[in-house]
Amino acid sequence: MENYYLGIDLGGTTTKFGLVTTEGRLKKEWWIPTDCRQNGTRIIPDCLASIQKELASELKQKRILGIGMGCPGAVDRVHGTVSNAFNLGWTHAQPIRAAFEQSLCLPFFLENDANAAALGEKWQGSGDGEKDVVFLTLGTGVGGGVILNDQLVTGVGGAGGEIGHFPVTNPHSFDCSCGNSSCLETLVSATGIVKLAESYRLTTATTLNHCPKLTNAIIFAEAEKGDLLALKVVNEAANYLGQACSMIANLLNPHSIIIGGGVAEAKDFLMDRVRARFEQGNFPAVRKTTKLKRASLGKDAGIFGAAYLVKIRNTAG
Amino acid sequence: MENYYLGIDLGGTTTKFGLVTTEGRLKKEWWIPTDCRQNGTRIIPDCLASIQKELASELKQKRILGIGMGCPGAVDRVHGTVSNAFNLGWTHAQPIRAAFEQSLCLPFFLENDANAAALGEKWQGSGDGEKDVVFLTLGTGVGGGVILNDQLVTGVGGAGGEIGHFPVTNPHSFDCSCGNSSCLETLVSATGIVKLAESYRLTTATTLNHCPKLTNAIIFAEAEKGDLLALKVVNEAANYLGQACSMIANLLNPHSIIIGGGVAEAKDFLMDRVRARFEQGNFPAVRKTTKLKRASLGKDAGIFGAAYLVKIRNTAG
Known part of the structure; x- marks a missing residue:
């Protein structure tokens, strides 16, 4: 049996x-x-x-x-x-x-x-079973998990891995559900990316102005088609995300940082931009060793x- | 024996x-x-x-x-x-x-x-012997060490704890010894704080303009005496440092983050400002549990x- x-x-x-x-x-x-x-x-x-x-x-x-x-x-x-x-x-x-x-x-x-x-990603997904893996999931919010030496870092108050609440320097200061403002989640989650686009679109010529209800999928589709505002939004979100991943990499130098969740379905179009900022911010020895990957197990x-x-x-x- | x-x-x-x-x-x-x-x-x-x-x-x-x-x-x-x-x-x-x-x-x-x-700080200093402690030392550069579950996080490429090389959003873009620019170290180390002051002083009325060779100690002393530019520099450095500590806290939720090194000798004048930014950026459960402390063992x-x-x-x- x-x-x-x-x-x-x-x-x-x-x-x-x-x-x-x-x-x-x-x-x-x-x-x-x-x-x-x-x-x-x-x-x-x-x-x-x-x-x-x-x-x-x-x-x-x-x-x-x-x-x-x-x-x-x-x-x-x-x-x-x-x-x-x-x-x-x-x-x-x-x-x-x-x-x-x-x-x-x-x-x-x-x-x-x-x-x-x-x-899950560490065991059977993009983590390749390695001991040190950090995971971010971009959905309605941004969740995270840190695994070092095969164990979850749960934190002294149970709040390890709250990557979505990294304080980010940015010009928007969107409020976050946690009570703070300018958390990473307010800028790179599915709802955050929509908020970014909403904050710009009415003052800019963009195909997004013809869309009564913006979604993350519409913004990525229009960015891929070349809409300048949609592209600006994707680039801005990718920049915040890549910078956050680079800090994690310089702090922990893990085997890999894995990005999953609905937003990451945008695949290479998003990941290439995140990776460019990530590589730029990494300490040389980190750049050679910590990999940035897309999640492979999906739901x-x-x-x-x-x-x-x-x-x-x-x-x- | x-x-x-x-x-x-x-x-x-x-x-x-x-x-x-x-x-x-x-x-x-x-x-x-x-x-x-x-x-x-x-x-x-x-x-x-x-x-x-x-x-x-x-x-x-x-x-x-x-x-x-x-x-x-x-x-x-x-x-x-x-x-x-x-x-x-x-x-x-x-x-x-x-x-x-x-x-x-x-x-x-x-x-x-x-x-x-x-x-050392984890074992006999401000870490109180707790299992999870992150340490930053502010000297000529910025060094760091991450201890989780009583073990150093050395990283897959040996570069764990490179907190001094966190990429920081800032208007200066100072070059760093690692080959990147805008690393935390270029802004909050003893030399970084001097660079910050140098970048401002010639265009501003400040007692620092009467000083042929600026040092970190002079900047802190003038800030404490009320010089507005020196105070601006200390506030700016404290802001970068507090934000970086808050990211570490939200990622790992350790027992404590300890700041040591020569710059931290400025004691409460610096730490109060760093702590304000730190608390502001922390996720609520992290704010209640992760402590920011000054190192106690000195050299x-x-x-x-x-x-x-x-x-x-x-x-x-």
Whole structure:
């Protein structure tokens, strides 16, 4: 009987489950909608019911060593709870580990979703299994995860990897959800890039003025077609991002810095610009050794990382 | 017979030696001039002769478990060599560990001088012995050291902790010794602060214009007396430094970030300004947990850190 980890990626819209071998092969994947109504009280019971159904049928003959979960919000790794996960409807700390362990009698490990994705990319994605990897995910916000010597840097207050909240010198001073302003996230997330374009477009001749509702995808498409304002916005965002990556590289000189998330789907058009600023800012010995890469697992990074949590944290064997 | 570590801090002017107990008490300290003439060929023989003399007299009854050394330049930890230590007169890689082990028959551990000072402050200084500490030293240049989970982050290319080479958005674009421009070091080191003042003073009414040769100490003294330009320079440098520390804090959320070196001798006058920018840029959970501190060991940090190298790296016991 082969051994497996069960990885769960809990998101605001869907919850994804993956059965992963101890060597990192994804053997089965399924998902359920995340029901955030009624203060999210259905979310964990729905997860448990879905797993129990699979355990009673398709997973009956599989040996599952443990369950890992990546989840939005602030994770308390000691108590296995999560708080501040407002997009799930949760208004106070949720005892997630207790619910899983009582219901399923399997070891359970909880991590922040960006950290889980970082672990996934490190283990089976662009990190090549190397010990030192930093991950940024550019979505609605900007999440980050730092892995050094094969371990997540969680920080003394649980706030390691808050790359989205780097203070950036810039002329906009957009407010951030964290209460500060000028955070990296306000400039290079999908919403940040739209805000950049909005701040310029009405005073400039641009195809973007013909667009009633700007999106990140429209801005990148117009930039690729040569619209000067869209290009200015992409260049500006790439500059902030490349500079931030260069600081990380000069501080930690990791094997690689990996960029994932929806914004990074713009592929080479974005990455070439980020890389130019990154290389320019790197200390010579860092330039030779730290690589900047695009993530390779896409939306599965969270599942792989959640499964990997079991591998690295399950001291029961 | 009590056990001791011998810590050595090799600098461009003096080489300091310290006998440190395994609990971190400095029992004896001495120094010799560093003779950088003749391509620095006398430096290591002088060190060895000084130690042998002490071993034959005062240290005769002491049991020394090993020797650690902090040294300028790029350290190769595998081969125990150092290169790029131009201020010592060394034009090519020096086989330092081989020389010590052959001559003294004691385990020998080599580290970059900023990293050694970081270890010293972590062990016996402002780091309070905590596991996660980042150290910056502001001198002629800016050095740094990152300690996570009690271990130095040396980086895949040996360039971890190059905080002095963070690319900083600023209007000056001063060239840096590393070949880049706009590195943090060009703005907040002792020489950087002088450059900042030089760039402004001739076009501004300031007491600094009466000073034929500006120094960092003069700028701080005039700023404290209320000279507006000197104050502008100190505020600007503090702003760059506080912002860099805030990025480090948001990335790693360490127990503390410690600032040492000659520039930090300006004490509260500088630190209050750095702290204001630091707090402003920190993510809320980081603001509550990561402390910004001034170094407490002064010039002895390197000796303590070199001694601590033996404690953490000597697997022979």
